Amino acid sequence: MCTNRATVPSKPNLGDLPDSCVASILGYLDPPEICRLALLNRAFRGASSADFVWESKLPLNYGSVIERVFEDFPEKLCKRDIYARLCRLHSLDGGTKKVWLDKSTGRICLSIASNGLEITGIDDRRYWSRILTEESQFCSVAYLQQIWWFEVDGELEFPFPAGTYSLFFRLQLGRASKRFGRRVCNSEHVHGWDIKPVRFQLSTSDGQQAVSQCYLDEPGKWIHYHAGDFVVEDQNTPTKIKFSMTQIDCTHTKGGLCVDSVFVYPSEFKEGLKHF
Numbered sequence: 001m002c003t004n005r006a007t008v009p010s011k012p013n014l015g016d017l018p019d020s021c022v023a024s025i026l027g028y029l030d031p032p033e034i035c036r037l038a039l040l041n042r043a044f045r046g047a048s049s050a051d052f053v054w055e056s057k058l059p060l061n062y063g064s065v066i067e068r069v070f071e072d073f074p075e076k077l078c079k080r081d082i083y084a085r086l087c088r089l090h091s092l093d094g095g096t097k098k099v100w101l102d103k104s105t106g107r108i109c110l111s112i113a114s115n116g117l118e119i120t121g122i123d124d125r126r127y128w129s130r131i132l133t134e135e136s137q138f139c140s141v142a143y144l145q146q147i148w149w150f151e152v153d154g155e156l157e158f159p160f161p162a163g164t165y166s167l168f169f170r171l172q173l174g175r176a177s178k179r180f181g182r183r184v185c186n187s188e189h190v191h192g193w194d195i196k197p198v199r200f201q202l203s204t205s206d207g208q209q210a211v212s213q214c215y216l217d218e219p220g221k222w223i224h225y226h227a228g229d230f231v232v233e234d235q236n237t238p239t240k241i242k243f244s245m246t247q248i249d250c251t252h253t254k255g256g257l258c259v260d261s262v263f264v265y266p267s268e269f270k271e272g273l274k275h276f
Contacts, residue, residue, distance in 0.1 A: 031104060051080075054080045054083050057083055058083055061159055062161075064235075066082075066086075067159075068092070083106070095113070096116030108158075109263070111137065111138075111263045112263075113136075114140070114142040115142070118154065119142055119152050127144065128143065128144055130142060135176060136261065138260070144257045145255050147255065149248050150245075150246060151248060152244065152246070157241075158239060159237075159238045160238075163232055164232075165265065166229045166264070167263070169227060170260040170261050172185075172222045173217070173221075174220050175189070176220070176258075187256060191255055194216075195252050197213040198215070199245070200226075200243070203241070204230050216257070222260065225245075227243055229267055243262065
């Protein structure tokens with residue numbers, strides 16, 4: 001005797017969610033989380049490519065950033081590919097600057113090489129020399145042996161998205177090298193930085209100013225010295241910044257300092273970088 005059994009419906013799973021629903025969920029996540037969830041199944045993989053998901057992760061003025069950074073940018077890229085491309089390190093202004101998006105937050109970061117700064121006496125080998133190193137993203141640093149008047153100046157113009165930014169000088173007391181495969185730091189020329197503090201200054205084209213002072217210490221370590229913060233409100237106009245680092249008390253010499261670069265980071269990164 002045959003009996004008819006009711007067909008038991010299959011249980012719903014994540015793959016049954018509409019792409020639009022999945023994409024709406026992904027829009028609330030950080031980019032690394034979106035990329036991880038794209039590996040779950042076909043629905044998440046398709047939704048993770050939606051333009052409106054990645055549009056919300058890009059800077060609002062990403063078009064201006066692209067114009068400043070790229071001479072020739074591919075047309076008709078999807079927003080996910082635009083985001084991925086902007087997260088790479090890109091050189092500009094003859095290789096003296098690098099700019100990129102932070103992968104996790106989509107915030108703009110920028111660095112300026114020592115050879116993109118104005119350094120007093122840099123062409124006089126009695127005082128300064130250029131050192132090749134793997135410890136800099138620019139592959140070289142400026143090394144000070146000894147000088148009376150120490151001054152490093154720089155300026156920058158860039159279409160920063162709206163937000164608060166912090167400027168740092170990346171410095172090291174002593175000259176690092178490799179010996180038998182191990183990192184060593186020669187502090188032979190380090191002197192004078194404990195007598196008077198270094199003065200950092202920052203100003204913007206819309207009238208913002210910051211001043212700070214710090215004694216340089218901790219030989220053998222690369223340290224980000226916080227020079228100041230600035231706020232960008234009008235992201236449709238490039239922000240102009242001038243900054244400097246000085247120790248011009250000529251009663252004593254100072255030396256043994258490596259100047260690597262200047263960094264501009266979103267201020268939420270500041271606590272993990274600042275020295276004082």
